[in-house]
Amino acid sequence: MSGLSPLTTALDSKGKQAAALVVFVGLLCLLAAPYAPWLVAWPSVLTVPMSEWISQGLGAFFDLIKPAMRWVSWVLGFGMAAANWLLVSTPWVVVIGMTTAVGWYLGGLKMAALGFFGLLFVLASGYWVESMNTLALVFVSVPLALLLGTAIGILAYEVARVKKAVEAVLDLMQTIPTFAYLTPLLLLFGFGPVVGLIASAIYAAPPMARNVLLGLERVESEIKEAAVMSGGTRAQQLFLVELPSAMTQIMVGVNQSLMAALSMVIIAAVIGGFNDIGWEVLLTMRKAQFGQSFLAGLVIVVFAIVIDRMSGALAQERRRYSTRVVWWIIVASLVAAVVLRDILPDAGTLSYFGGVADAVDQSVGDFTRVYGTTLDTVKNTAMFYVLLPLRIGLDDAVLPFTWGFQWTAAMSAWVYAIGVTLAAVLAWQGRLTLGLCLLLLIGVIETGVTQLPWIFVLVGVGALGWVSSGWRLSVLCVGLLGLILISGLWDRALLSLYLSGAAVFTCAVLGGALGLWAAVSRTAWAVIHPVCDMLQTIPLFVFLIPMLMFFQIGEFSAFLAIIAYAIVPMIRYTRHGLVTTPEDMIEAATSSGATNWQIMREVRAPYAAPTILLGLNQTILYAFAMLVIAALIGTTGLGQSIYIALGRADVGLGITAGAAMAILALVADRLVQGFAEERRKALGL
Amino acid sequence: MTGTGGPDAPAIAVDGLWQVFGDGARPALSELLKPGAATTDGVARRLKEQGLIPAVQDASFTVKEGELFVIMGLSGSGKSTLIRCMSRLVEPTSGSVLMAGEDILAASKRRMIELRRDKLGMVFQHFGLFPHMSVVDNVAFPIKMKGVGLKERRARAMEVIELVGLGGREDAYPRELSGGQRQRVGIARSLAVNPDVWFLDEPFSALDPLIRRQLQDEFLNIQATLRKSIVFITHDIGEALKLADRIAIMRDGVIVQIGTPSEIVLNPVDDYVREFSRDIPKGRHMTLEALMEPVDVAPDRGGPELRTAMTLDDALSACALTFEPMAVRDGEGRVVGLLHPEALARAVGEAQST
Incomplete structure (x- = not known):
């Protein structure tokens, strides 16, 4: 561009240059599309059959290690059977007593009550046996995950050379969708609960590893030096001083690990359950028995909350509760189990909420009958006017059936003309970047995300990467996306991108607004806070149930489920960023005569920008995670591919689709992190 | 001066000690230190040109048996790095540190552990207490490392806890103690194995002025009975003058002057040192x-x-x-x-x- 001097003076910033380049490429694609269709759709001749290659390669490798793995599976099967037997055959009075006792030890009366009533609810729901089966899986997989995670964390901490590599792998493991873990494991270990066990052990290890590493790194250097100067060997320093000093952080890891394991154990039901609670949800969902599936979902939520709050208490400074009470509770429950063994009913026979489930079914049925048209209108409005145009573009989405009229080429021309005029006005006002971005947005809506020319997408992402952090990121993003392109999963990737993009955008707007509201109003936060806590504790799977109840299977339900799950970080981070502005900055603004809203706009918001961007980043990762689960209720895209691969035990497709999903998440993650980093630097943080 | 006690053989002899941070520091330094090469300043300048950081430059001094040797300097002058070189918490780039005639920089890992278990004690600015251990367990930790049984090490730990005036608080945890009490624990722990050489890295800097003075006085009392060979780091000239037998003043990684308190006050070698002693009332430190x-x-x-x-x-x-x-x-x-x-x-x- 160096030759065109007026151009270079107009495009004096990275943002303007990048936007101009993308607009230029977009224009080119628009004009050339009719003559060169390969610009829009990647020619199938050039597609590399990666899935097949991976299937063959891994197949051979798997055949080699299968005997060993089957043996591992056999051994783990024993552990699981033992845990299962223990939990199921222990009288429920004792299990409840133990839980209550642990609750007391960790958090006094409040926690004991949570454990007691939580488990009582599970008992009364009639899902006691199923719940204990699920719990047995968690109890076997979590120790494995903790051991594995601790070992990885210590390794990364001790051997500086592997730290970078380990962190990269942990990053990757976090972005690979949960389902994608299952296919290769299925091939290795065969159908059965052990696959779920191993999957959850693998899935739950990274958070532990991360927190162990973080905790060890955060131990004060003087504490480490004091251990050295006391004459400890390296092992003594590590195990007697550094690990215990890092215990609070490590307990955060235990908490996260437990939650991850629980979530995975439930998800693993899709490969065929064995009378566990996740299977129960799936089964009832498939039979459209929403009352039952809602009840089973509630049981999972109760479990999640009990496990989360109790293990979360480990990571907090807490006062010590008397162990005498603990023993009393345990002894009392043992005595009760022995004395009342003939009176107490068998856990399997209890079911007090069958009526409730039926009532829920009934009322949901009534509700949808009465308000069915309203619900349909909501759904159709969102689909026809927002999601569909975004997906396939105005020119295809606007039909007599949807909007009441047929889109014509003239209308497209008008839309573009208005866009160009607006952009020109903005440029004239000196906001060229904004104008160009507006033009791009119009182009995308007119064409539809899934029909965007591949070259336009690559250039666009490359340009974003360049603006966000530089050439290296730009090359990385384009390279990774290029892999998806040649693998033949491009169309599906764009579908995923469209749905998660729409959900993330909604989350950003809605979550940002809620976060702002929570930041200015204490009352609002008092309401939003527990809801956020709750939403974050619920295993992904359960989000699908209410959506299905009201909106049936389809993209819209998936869209809502993603929003419900992914909105939480956006709310939290927005509020956190806004309320943690340093007090002296606010005082300075107040003494300059700023009103509350001026302070919010001029001081708090800019200061919170990096934090809010991090929230957006989390929201994106959450959305991708949920996208795959949502494949269960009918989305197209990569999630569906992964799900199909699971059903067919097609390891090649499973891995490529999983990797493609991970790539999308990784690219989005890096881009947003880049912008956040830039803002942080600009603020000198 | 300390006067009578002991032979004049140095307890610690530091010679030509360099600590250079950065990749490839060692070969770069040994290249520059070849015989007939530049002055210390010249070497440091060349190192900086290569993007390396010479944190300690050619430090040489001795600490006598039972002497209280203070190293004073502003933050970033390299004093903390220097004491970490001497205790080998960081690996010096070049030079030697002799303790009772033994070059500890040449000591094996094993030998270093032995030395730390028997001969060295260290106190840290922010105490470095183990948060998960009670006072007595903190203090007994170095003895535990030696493999001493529970009963015996508790008994010894209680002795030092009494010595620092913390008797009765032995079952408390660090988070339950005040800053001054925490540093008492730090001091007790460093004395637990009865070391010959005592390193103190700004031990009183994190404390309130009143507590600081109190601990300084108690520290002097303890030293009067124990007579350790001490390397004491501080950024406070008042503290240095109050405690030291001799003071080394550091600036930008270089020791610019070594002398008794009155020498430092009366005959500062340059403006930097003079600037330190400017606000010091001469009447209090100058002798007849x-x-x-x-x-x-x-x-x-x-x-x-x-x-x-x-x-x-x-x-x-x-x-x-x-x-x-x-x-x-x-x-x-x-x-x-x-x-x-x-x-x-x-x-x-x-x-x-x-």
Whole structure:
């Protein structure tokens, strides 16, 4: 561009240059599309059959290690059977007593009550046996995950050379969708609960590893030096001083690990359950028995909350509760189990909420009958006017059936003309970047995300990467996306991108607004806070149930489920960023005569920008995670591919689709992190 | 000076110690240190040109048996790095550190562990207490490392806990203690194995002024009985002058002057050192030895007995006690009041120290 001097003076910033380049490429694609269709759709001749290659390669490798793995599976099967037997055959009075006792030890009366009533609810729901089966899986997989995670964390901490590599792998493991873990494991270990066990052990290890590493790194250097100067060997320093000093952080890891394991154990039901609670949800969902599936979902939520709050208490400074009470509770429950063994009913026979489930079914049925048209209108409005145009573009989405009229080429021309005029006005006002971005947005809506020319997408992402952090990121993003392109999963990737993009955008707007509201109003936060806590504790799977109840299977339900799950970080981070502005900055603004809203706009918001961007980043990762689960209720895209691969035990497709999903998440993650980093630097943080 | 105790063999001898941070520091430094090469300044400049950071440059000094040796400097002057080189918490790039004749930089890992278990103790600025251990477990930790049984190490730990005045608090956890108490634990722990060499890295800097003075005094008391060979780091010239037998002043990684407190105050080698001692009341640190006219015989006129080690302040008030109050007159020569010279001397001292 160096030759065109007026151009270079107009495009004096990275943002303007990048936007101009993308607009230029977009224009080119628009004009050339009719003559060169390969610009829009990647020619199938050039597609590399990666899935097949991976299937063959891994197949051979798997055949080699299968005997060993089957043996591992056999051994783990024993552990699981033992845990299962223990939990199921222990009288429920004792299990409840133990839980209550642990609750007391960790958090006094409040926690004991949570454990007691939580488990009582599970008992009364009639899902006691199923719940204990699920719990047995968690109890076997979590120790494995903790051991594995601790070992990885210590390794990364001790051997500086592997730290970078380990962190990269942990990053990757976090972005690979949960389902994608299952296919290769299925091939290795065969159908059965052990696959779920191993999957959850693998899935739950990274958070532990991360927190162990973080905790060890955060131990004060003087504490480490004091251990050295006391004459400890390296092992003594590590195990007697550094690990215990890092215990609070490590307990955060235990908490996260437990939650991850629980979530995975439930998800693993899709490969065929064995009378566990996740299977129960799936089964009832498939039979459209929403009352039952809602009840089973509630049981999972109760479990999640009990496990989360109790293990979360480990990571907090807490006062010590008397162990005498603990023993009393345990002894009392043992005595009760022995004395009342003939009176107490068998856990399997209890079911007090069958009526409730039926009532829920009934009322949901009534509700949808009465308000069915309203619900349909909501759904159709969102689909026809927002999601569909975004997906396939105005020119295809606007039909007599949807909007009441047929889109014509003239209308497209008008839309573009208005866009160009607006952009020109903005440029004239000196906001060229904004104008160009507006033009791009119009182009995308007119064409539809899934029909965007591949070259336009690559250039666009490359340009974003360049603006966000530089050439290296730009090359990385384009390279990774290029892999998806040649693998033949491009169309599906764009579908995923469209749905998660729409959900993330909604989350950003809605979550940002809620976060702002929570930041200015204490009352609002008092309401939003527990809801956020709750939403974050619920295993992904359960989000699908209410959506299905009201909106049936389809993209819209998936869209809502993603929003419900992914909105939480956006709310939290927005509020956190806004309320943690340093007090002296606010005082300075107040003494300059700023009103509350001026302070919010001029001081708090800019200061919170990096934090809010991090929230957006989390929201994106959450959305991708949920996208795959949502494949269960009918989305197209990569999630569906992964799900199909699971059903067919097609390891090649499973891995490529999983990797493609991970790539999308990784690219989005890096881009947003880049912008956040830039803002942080600009603020000198 | 410490005077009588022990032979003059140094407890610690540091020679030509360099600590250079950055990739490839070692070969770069050994290249530059070849015989006949540049001065310390020249070497440091070349290192910086290569993007390396010479945190300690060619440090050489000795610490005598039982001496309290203070290293003073501003933050970033390399004093903390220097003490970490001597205790080998960081690996020095070049040079030698002899302790009782043994070059500890050449010691094996095993030997280093032994040395730390028997001969070295260290106190840290932010205490470095183990948060998950009670006071007594913290203090007993170095003894535990030696493999001493529970009963015996608790007994020894209790001795040092009594020594630092924490008796009765042995079952408390660090988070339940005040800053001053925490540092007492730190001191007790560093003394638990009865080390020969005692490193203290700004031990009192994180404390309130009142507590700081109290701990300094107690520290001097402990040292008076234990007589360890001490390397003490501080950024506070007042603390250095109060505690030290000798002081080394560091600037930008270089030791610019080593001397007794009065040498530092009276004969600063450059403006940097002078700047430190500027606000120090000379009367408090300057001794008569530096001020008197050296003669063999002096006429005896009675009055107070003066000693060479007396500070100017002490001498002034000693002399003043013998004088009669004197008349103060106004402009026309009339007597308007009496001035006690003692009050004058005190006032002078106060004016200087504020």
